[in-house]
Amino acid sequence: MKRLFPAPCLSLALWGLWLLLNLSLSPGNLLLGALLGFIAPVLSAPLRPLPVKVGKPGVMLKLLLLVMLDSVLSNLAVFWRVWTHRRHPPRSAFVKVPLDLRDANGLAVLSMITTLVPGTVWSELAMDRSVLLIHVFDLDDEARFIEHFKRSYERPLMEIFQ
Incomplete structure (x- = not known):
């Protein structure tokens, strides 16, 4: 699951941002936003130097x-x-x-x-x-x-x- 969605919060944020920028909940925009939210974190995963460990x-x-x-x-x-x-x-x-x-x-x-x-x-x-x-x-x-x-x-x- 981690390989498919290396950053689920980022995926959701990208999907939501796509929908917000397009001001449309059409099926095409829902699909394109989901595709962007899926592909961008997968392609950018090797660029992350360290896993983020956030506390407090x-x-x-x-x-x-x-x-x-x-x-x-x-x-x-x-x-x-x-x-x-x-x-x-x-x-x-x-x-x-x-x-x-x-x-x-x-x-x-x-x-x-x-x-x-x-x-x-x-x-x-x-x-x-x-x-x-x-x-x-x-x-x-x-x-x-x-x-x-x-x-x-x-x-x-x-x-x-x-």
Whole structure:
């Protein structure tokens, strides 16, 4: 069964997304969505580096809420900085963040979070996964940013994935 459906949740999500994007429950769309949901995970299964072992749903929920809050607050901060850029130009900088997280899946989620939150962009990861280079749109205090990044995002991901 695992060979036919290596990721049943992904299969269902792809099927549902297909139906949602087409806004139709016609037999053809139901069949095409099911076919997509079956074929895509089977073909992409060899690309997965490690099986995902996710734990601590409470930590996951807390992290999700924090990312949503940070995204809204960062959007407002970036908007305000762009709006008032003549009086107070942003202080952009590249920041090297030392990482303790080594799990490939955790790093993938960290990259999505970093790119999702406005004002930060994942720039480079060291080959040994020990240092992450992030571009920050407006940086006040580098040490405070690193501490916030590690406490808010890296530590919860380490609890979830390691």
